[in-house]
Amino acid sequence: MSKYVKYVDVTKCDGCRACMVACKNWNDLPAEPTDFLGSVQSHAKTTADTWNVLQFIEHENGKGDLEYLFRHSSCFHCTDAACEKVCPENAISYTKYGTVVIDQDTCVGCGYCVQNCPFEVISLKEYKDKNGKEYRKAHKCTMCTDRIDEGLQPACVTTCHTGAMEFGDQDAMIKKAEQRVKEIKGRYPNAQVYNPQGVGGTHTIYVLAERPSVYGLPENPKVPTSAVVWKDYAQPIGKAMIGATTMAVVGAFVANKFFSKKANDEDENGGGGHE
Numbered sequence: 237m238s239k240y241v242k243y244v245d246v247t248k249c250d251g252c253r254a255c256m257v258a259c260k261n262w263n264d265l266p267a268e269p270t271d272f273l274g275s276v277q278s279h280a281k282t283t284a285d286t287w288n289v290l291q292f293i294e295h296e297n298g299k300g301d302l303e304y305l306f307r308h309s310s311c312f313h314c315t316d317a318a319c320e321k322v323c324p325e326n327a328i329s330y331t332k333y334g335t336v337v338i339d340q341d342t343c344v345g346c347g348y349c350v351q352n353c354p355f356e357v358i359s360l361k362e363y364k365d366k367n368g369k370e371y372r373k374a375h376k377c378t379m380c381t382d383r384i385d386e387g388l389q390p391a392c393v394t395t396c397h398t399g400a401m402e403f404g405d406q407d408a409m410i411k412k413a414e415q416r417v418k419e420i421k422g423r424y425p426n427a428q429v430y431n432p433q434g435v436g437g438t439h440t441i442y443v444l445a446e447r448p449s450v451y452g453l454p455e456n457p458k459v460p461t462s463a464v465v466w467k468d469y470a471q472p473i474g475k476a477m478i479g480a481t482t483m484a485v486v487g488a489f490v491a492n493k494f495f496s497k498k499a500n501d502e503d504e505n506g507g508g509g510h511e
């Protein structure tokens with residue numbers, strides 16, 4: 237089965253926001269009015285009801301000219317996803333296409349995925365059951381995995397009228413991005429492909445006109461060490477010793493202690509969050 241990549245060439249984006257609207261429509265996400273942010277950008281960041289946000293960045297280029305940089309921002313669908321590693325309920329999984337999805341029935345709303353995503357693109361939503369009891373669920377871009385299942389592209393890609401977004405085979409998209417960077421180097425000397433290897437590469441890759449930090453992206457994102465230790469060592473050993481059900485209860489407690497130290501972990505790694 238092919239692994240797929242959403243290719244985003246930010247230099248072709250004209251900031252129309254049709255991708256945001258297409259995502260809302262396809263995924264039946266409610267409108268979310270926001271306060272004026274002092275810029276043309278509509279939402280500060282992705283939320284549980286807004287899975288992609290068009291960033292408008294005012295940037296002074298090398299010639300001293302002010303220019304707008306745009307970036308369609310959403311889940312990266314990491315190959316080595318911190319959100320998947322830290323989830324104590326195994327509610328987050330990889331699909332055969334390379335996308336990362338959340339099982340809403342299994343999610344308990346603990347928020348460890350939110351705390352550990354190096355790109356800050358996953359959020360919790362509050363709900364109330366019929367007795368008024370509050371509960372939470374994590375939400376983010378699914379890369380329209382339900383559309384891919386039907387042989388369609390993600391809705392944002394289908395709607396993009398400038399060709400800034402494409403969807404296709406992983407190797408072909410990476411090659412395309414590398415070729416595109418060569419073409420635009422004259423105009424954008426800092427242009428680069430953003431497909432960070434610290435998270436094993438991603439399934440949303442970018443052709444950026446500037447350094448990642450200009451777009452608020454970590455230069456060298458990594459899966460936090462605590463997440464690796466938790467998923468790859470602590471959980472399997474715990475399950476083998478005390479059984480899966482008991483481990484789920486113990487796991488929730490231990491994970492709480494483990495991941496509440498995110499700030500410390502970032503210091504220790506220099507890569508858990510934005511650098």
Ligand code: SF4
Pocket residue numbers: 310311312313314317318319320336352353354355356357358376
């Ligand atoms: S970008 Fe964040 S939410 Fe998306 S797969 Fe990677 S770690 Fe998970």
Ligand code: SF4
Pocket residue numbers: 322323324325326327328338342343344345346347348349350373374
């Ligand atoms: S909120 Fe907790 S249970 Fe739900 S997906 Fe995130 S880590 Fe898993």
